[in-house]
Amino acid sequence: MEITKQTTMGEMLDYDRGIAYVLMQSGMHCVGCPSSIHESLEDACAVHGLDVDKVFSAIQEYLNSKK
Numbered sequence: 001m002e003i004t005k006q007t008t009m010g011e012m013l014d015y016d017r018g019i020a021y022v023l024m025q026s027g028m029h030c031v032g033c034p035s036s037i038h039e040s041l042e043d044a045c046a047v048h049g050l051d052v053d054k055v056f057s058a059i060q061e062y063l064n065s066k067k
Helices: 009-015 019-025 034-038 041-048 052-065
Strands: none
Touching (some): 009 034, 019 052
C-alpha cells in the first residue's frame, strides 16, 4: 500500500498499527478516536495544527526502517 497525505487515518492504521505510535509522537493523541479514522492525514494534521510534511516524513521514515 502506498501511504500519501490523502490516505485516511483508518487506512494507515489498518495497514500498520505501528503508525499510531508515530502519530502520537508527532502530537496527534486522538489516533483511536472514531471520527478520526475517516480523516485524511492532511486533514487530521490541519485540525491538530501539525505540519503535515513533518508527520508524513516521520511515517515514511518508520515504514522505510521496516524494510
